[in-house]
Amino acid sequence: MQIDLIKGHGSGNDFLLIDEISNDYVFTEEERANLAKLLCNRDTELGADGILFVMKSSHAAGRMRVFNSDGSEASMCGNGLRLVARYICELRGLDEAVIETMKANLKVSKQDDIYPQVHTYQVEISPVLFELKALPLNLNKPTLFNEKIKELSEELRFTALAVPNPHLISIVETEQLENNLQKQLSEKVNGPNHLFPDGVNVSFVKPLGKDSIYVRTFERGVGFTNACGTAMSASSLVTCLTELNEYEKVIDVYNNGGKVQCVVHKLDGTYTIDLIGNATYLYRASIQVNLGEKTFSNLSRTNLSEQATYEKLQEDAQEMIKQSL
Structure with missing residues (x-):
């Protein structure tokens, strides 16, 4: 089988993009x-x-499906969605569109360059769910907001939410970023465990100053990545919930792959x-x-x-991180 593809990245989170709209590829789920x-x-x-996988949709400009490197399917991927947004918009000659994802139809649009000559797109991250059953997280409570999970750490506080990928967020100090704790607890909750039977994305968040944070993420199905779009979005929301940042204001989010911006909106409790x-x-x-010979x-x-x-x-982003941590 011959396949044409594009390799690209969002914040260093890299993907292979396969167009099933313009090509007559037919893949089974196993394939x-x-x-x-x-x-x-x-x-x-x-x-x-x-x-x-960029696919036709019956009701949107296109449909996105995301498969991780371990073969598992992700319900959502913010960095990947930006690549799909660009591809769909350029393919159809649009500046804005709606993309169908597993859990929601999401608005995307072309934006002014975040940095000179860097193609920039804005994507909607939703729905946001706080019920632990949405992740799922097996604790005897309905939600978890800035609280300790004793099985994981005696010192850290966590917030759990799904966007719709499951995320466990902890706001930390520099020394907690520099030790091995994140790797240890991330591997624990993504191996056989009773807390997160389906695994979870784990992010450590360090405030850098007003309207500015650093996020490092251990991504379910991948491991440590340069950046995870839904994790940066969820982390931005948690900093607004804890009053470190403000709703409706641009938050600069730095990561090992570069920098993005997030704006958190709150309307009628959603x-x-x-x-x-x-x-x-x-x-x-x-x-x-x-595929038969796996070559x-x-x-x-x-x-x-x-x-x-x-x-x-x-x-520039790495220099900012270096100066601020």
Whole structure:
């Protein structure tokens, strides 16, 4: 099977994008999972955090499905959605659109560059759910807001929410970022455990100053990533809930992959988040895949020049992190 694809990233969170709108690809569910495990393997010529399948929708401009590198499907991916937003908008000649995802139809739009010559898109992150059964998290209470989970840590406080991916957020100090605690507890809740039977994304959040935070995330099904879009959105919301930041104001969110911006909206007790950041293409490629033999070969590859300008944003973001932590 020959497949054309684009490799791109949002905040360094990299994906392979496969267009099923313009091409007549037909994949079974097993093939989607196996493609993700095969093509996203970092030991191969491609390697990525996941695959974005861009599909036709009966009621939206397009549909996004996300498969992690381990073959599992994610209900949502904010960084990936920005890439899909760009692809759909450019394909259909739009500046704004609605994209169908597993749990919701989400608004996306092209924005002014977050940094000179960096393609920038805004995507809606919703719904936001606080009920522990939505994650699920097995505790004898309906919600968890800025509280301790003794099985995980005697010192940290956590907030649990789904957006709709499940997230466990802790606001920390610099020394807690620098030790091994996040890795240990993230691996615990993403292995066999009674608290999070389906696993969970774990983020440590460090306020950097007014309207500015740093987020590091251990992503379910992936491990530590440069950035996780829904985690940065959920983290921004938690800082508003704890009154570290304000609703309706732009929050600069720094991560190991660069920087995004979030705006948290609260209306009648419900929340939505705007996630604004880069949608950068690295290259276009054509590959020949044999899923039966679990092999593929590159037929062609065209490198693009967008990464050079993104790296300037990344350098500035890393300098900000270095000065602030």
